[in-house]
Amino acid sequence: MRPLGSTDPGQFIADFYTSLTEELLQSDEDAAAIIDRYHTPDIVEIADGHRMDRDKLIAHCRPVRKNRPTLRMEVHEAIVDGDRLAARYTMHSSQRGKDLATEVYFFGRFTLDGRMRKAHMTTRTLRADANSGQQAVTP
Numbered sequence: 001m002r003p004l005g006s007t008d009p010g011q012f013i014a015d016f017y018t019s020l021t022e023e024l025l026q027s028d029e030d031a032a033a034i035i036d037r038y039h040t041p042d043i044v045e046i047a048d049g050h051r052m053d054r055d056k057l058i059a060h061c062r063p064v065r066k067n068r069p070t071l072r073m074e075v076h077e078a079i080v081d082g083d084r085l086a087a088r089y090t091m092h093s094s095q096r097g098k099d100l101a102t103e104v105y106f107f108g109r110f111t112l113d114g115r116m117r118k119a120h121m122t123t124r125t126l127r128a129d130a131n132s133g134q135q136a137v138t139p
Contacts, residue, residue, distance in 0.1 A: 004085065004110045010075035013087045013106065016116070021071045024064055031061035040117045047121040069095035083109050083117070090126065101126040 004012055020038045024031065035057050045052045052060065071093050078087035087106045094100070103126055108119035 003112055003114050004080060004083065009078035009080040009085055010087065010089075012080075012114075013078055013085060013089065014073040014075050016114070017073060017091070018071060021064070021069075024061055025068055031065070032058050035061065038115055040111060040115050043116060043118070045116070045119045045121070047119075048123055067095045069093045083111070085110060 007015070016038065020034070023029070023034045023037075027034070035054065039054065039057065041054060043052075043054050043057065045057065071091065073089050073091055075087060075089040078085065078089070085106070085108050087104075089104050089106065091102045091104055092099070093102075103124050105122045106119065107121075109117045111117055
């Protein structure tokens with residue numbers, strides 16, 4: 001994992017989530033060890049009002065490993081200010097034949113070595129319009 005300030009912020013956040021997911025899916029290593037490589041012990045991640053701490057993140061790894069999604073991130077914009085990163089991206093995933101796109105507004109803090117310390121995210125699910133190939137907001 002690269003330090004936050006050593007790369008483009010959009011590339012940093014894409015690499016962070018892509019690497020984390022790959023390690024979870026391509027390894028039988030204990031999920032706690034993987035989570036600890038990417039997060040501080042006092043991690044707090046709030047997504048759409050749902051709070052996850054370290055233990056909840058580790059528990060979240062079970063369904064990820066079971067469902068084995070593919071993941072692709074399309075970062076639209078990202079900026080860094082010190083240890084803070086703000087980004088807007090679309091997370092494209094596919095699992096069990098179902099494609100999903102989620103737009104994410106991310107505000108986070110990272111340690112000097114690139115581990116996530118805190119994150120706040122707001123998301124909305126998108127669907128692919130079968131006729132145009134464009135993304136549309138799911139009602």
